[in-house]
Amino acid sequence: MEVAVGQLFTGLSLGSILLLAALGLSLTFGQMGVINMAHGEFIMAGCYTTFVVQQVVHATGVALIVSLFAGFLVGGLLGAALEMGLIRWMYDRPLDTLLVTFGVGLILQQLARNIFGAPAKNVVVPEWLSGGLTLAGTVVPKTRLFILVLAVVAVAVLAVALKTTPLGRRIRAVVQNRDLAETSGISSRTTDIGTFFIGSGLAAVAGVALTLIGSTSPTIGQSYLVDAFLVVVIGGLGQIRGTVLAAFALGLLNSFIEYSTTASVAKVIVFVLIVVFLQVRPQGLFTVRTRSLA
Amino acid sequence: MSDSRDTRRARPHPLLKMVAAPSALALSALLLSGCGARDDADSGSAAASCVDTSKDSIKIGSLHSLTGTMAISEVTVANSTKLAVDQINAAGGVMGKQIRIVAEDGASDPKTFAEKAEKLVSSDCVAAVFGGWTSASRKAMKPKFETLNSLLFYPVQYEGLEDSKNIFYTGATTNQQIVPALDYLKQKGVTSLYLVGSDYVFPQTANREIKAYAAANGIEIKGEDYAPLGSTDFSTIVNKVRNAKAGAVFNTLNGDSNVAFFREYANAGLKAAEMPVISVSIAEEEVTGIGPQNIAGQLTAWNYYQTVDSPQNKAFVDAYKAGYGAGKPTSDPMEAAYTSVFLWKNMVEKAKSFAVPDIQNAADGVTFDAPEGTVTVDGANHHITKTARIGEIHPDGLIYTVWDSGKPIPPDPYLKSYEWAAGLK
DSSP states (O other): OHHHHHHHHHHHHHHHHHHHHHHHHIIIIIITOOOOTTHHHHHHHHHHHHHHHHHHOOSHHHHHHHHHHHHHHHHHHHHHHHHHHTGGGGTTOHHHHHHHHHHHHHHHHHHHHHHHOSSOBOOOOOGGGSSEEEETTEEEEHHHHHHHHHHHHHHHHHHHHHHHSHHHHHHHHHHHOHHHHHHTTOOHHHHHHHHHHHHHHHHHHHHHHHTTTSOBOTTTTHHHHHHHHHHHHHHOTTOHHHHHHHHHHHHHHHHHHHHHSOHHHHHHHHHHHHHHHHHHOTTOSSOOOOOOOO | OHHHHHHHHHSOOHHHHHHHHHHHHHHHHHHHHHHHHGGGGGSSOOSOOOOOOSSSEEEEEEEEOSSSTTHHHHHHHHHHHHHHHHHHHHTTOBTTBEEEEEEEEOTTOHHHHHHHHHHHHHTSOOSOEEEOOSHHHHHHHHHHHHHHTOOEEEOSOOOOOOOOTTEEEOSOOHHHHHHHHHHHHHHTTOOEEEEEEESSHHHHHHHHHHHHHHHHHTOEEEEEEEEOTTOOOOHHHHHHHHHHTOSEEEEEOOTTHHHHHHHHHHHTTOOTTTSOEEESSOOHHHHHHHOHHHHTTOEEEESOOTTOOSHHHHHHHHHHHHHHOTTOOOOHHHHHHHHHHHHHHHHHHHHTSOOHHHHHHHOTTOEEEETTEEEEBOTTTSBBOBOOEEEEEOTTSOEEEEEEOSSOBOOOTTOTTOGGGTTOO
C-alpha cells in the first residue's frame, strides 16, 4: 500500500514535470507545426534565469516566485526573437525548422557555457520547500508537490487564455485555418509571434521548476526534449488535454515499471509501448478537428 | 509469388557456400589468436624513441579534456600537473633540465585521446604523458602507449582489473578505495547494502566486486539500481531505497546525477544517521553543488581530502590556491596528478636516464612524500601504495577523515589476495 502510494505520487510528479516541459511545445509544435529543437534550450534559459535571480534577490522564496515571471519573460523573448529572426521564413518547410532550430539550440548551449561556465550551477531551494510531508504513510517531497501544483496552474492559465483572451482566440483561428483567419482581418504575423512567446515562456517556467530537483548545466534541456516531443505526439498534435493526459500517463507508467524493473529497462519498455501505441493510433490520443483543407 | 522470392534468398549460390565456410573459420581463428597475441606485441621495443635529451630542457605531455563534458573535472587536474612542473623547475628541474609541458586537449572523446597521445609521443617526442580521466579514455590510449613503448601517468581512481608496463596508475585501484569502504561499513555493523550507480563501466564493475565481497562477508544486497548517465530523476530509486531499509547505500553515481540523488534523498526524509550513503566519486567540488545541508553527515571513500593534516598537504593546498584562486578546492585526482610528476622525476633520477626501459627497470620502490602521505611505486603492476580514507561531509562543504588505513595499502589491481574475488575477471 505504502509502495503503491509512493509510486503513484512519483508518477504524478514525473508526469507534472513532463507536462511542464511539453506544454509550450504543444503550442509551437502541436499547433504551429514547427519542430523546435531549441525548446530544450528555452527550458535551460529558465534554469539560468532562476540562478541569476537568486544572485540578485537573496531571499530564496521570493527569488523563486520572481523567477517564475522572469523566466517566462526571458523564455518568451528568446522564442519571439527566434520566430521573428528565423522561423517566419520557413513555415512551409517544417523539416528545415528542425535543422535551423537544432543549430540555434547548440548556439544557446555554448552561449550558456561561455557565460556561466561548464560546471553545473545550483539553485538553493527555499527553506519552506525542503523536506517532505507525510501523506498516507509515505513521505512526499515538498518540491515535487510544488511542481505538481505549478503544472496544474500553468495548464489552467493556458486553457483560460486560449479560450477567453483575444490573442487566444486569434491563435485558435490561425491554427484552424491560416488563410481564412487572415481574410477575417487577423494578422497571422503577430499571432505567430504571440504563440511562440507563450510556448517558449512556458518552457522556461518548466526550467525554473527543474532547478528545484537537480542542477543546472548547459545541456539540461537535452534530457527533456525527447520526452516533451513524445508527450505531444502521444497526446495528439495541438491538443492541450491530450498533452495533459499523455504526460501523466507516461509519468505513471514509467514510475510503476521502474519500480519493478530498473531505470534503463523501464525506459525501453515505455518506448516499446509507445511504438505499439502509435501503430494502433498514429494520430495520438485526440485529433484536431479543423476546417482547413490541408 | 512471395514463395519464389523467399526460396531464392534462402538458397545461397554454391560458390558462395564454398567460400563462406572456410573464411568464417579463418576469421574466427584470427580473432582468437588476436586475443592471445596482444601481450607479446610490446616485448621488442619496436619504436625507436625520438626523445631529445641533448638540450637543457625536456618535454612532457599533458593530455586532458579542456573542452567537452569532462572539462569540468579535468581542467583542475591539468592545472595541478602544471603546478608540480613549475615547482620542480623552480627547484632546478630534472637532472638539470627544465621541464616543458606540451598541452593537448582530449576533448572528452576517447578517439581524440588516442590520436593526441600518438601525436605527443611520435611527433612532439615527449618523455612521458600525464593525462586521462575516464576509463574509456585510458582504454583508448593504452594500445598506443604499448605499441609506441612510451609512458602514461594516469591519475584517477578506477575499477581495477588492469595493468600495463607502459602505464603508471597513480589513483586508487579497488583494494585501496572500495574494499576499505566495505571493511569500514562492516566494522560499523552494517549487514545490508543497497547499490545505486550510473549505468556504465565503472559502477557495474565496482558493484560486481562489492557483491562478491558481500557474499563472502554475510552482507545482504537489498537491491541494485543503475540510472542513465546524466539522469536527474531519482524519485523511484529513492522510494526503492527507502522501502528496502538497508543498512547503508553504496553510491557509484557520477557527476551531476549526484545532485539530484542527494536532494531527493534528503527531501524524502532519509537521514545519514539511519541509512548513510557512502560515495566513491564525490569530491569537495560536487558537495558545493549538492548543497552541504543536503549531504552533511554522508560518507565518502577516497585517498585524499583537502583537509588532510600534513605539512606536505598544507604546502600543496596553499600553492594551488595561490596559483588558481583562494576559493578553489583541491581534490583526490588533482593530488594524484601532482604526485605523478614528482614520481616520474624521482624515477628518472634513480634511472639516471629518460629512456623508457631504464625508467621501467628503476620504477620499483620509487617513493614520494605526497600530500596524502608517502606513496611508493610497485614495479610489478605499476600501481602505487596509497592510504585509504573514509571521510564525513560537514556542513562547511569540506570532507573530514573519520577513518584511515594508518599506513599506505599496497596495490592489488586484480584483487588476488582476496579469496572472495576469485571469480572476478
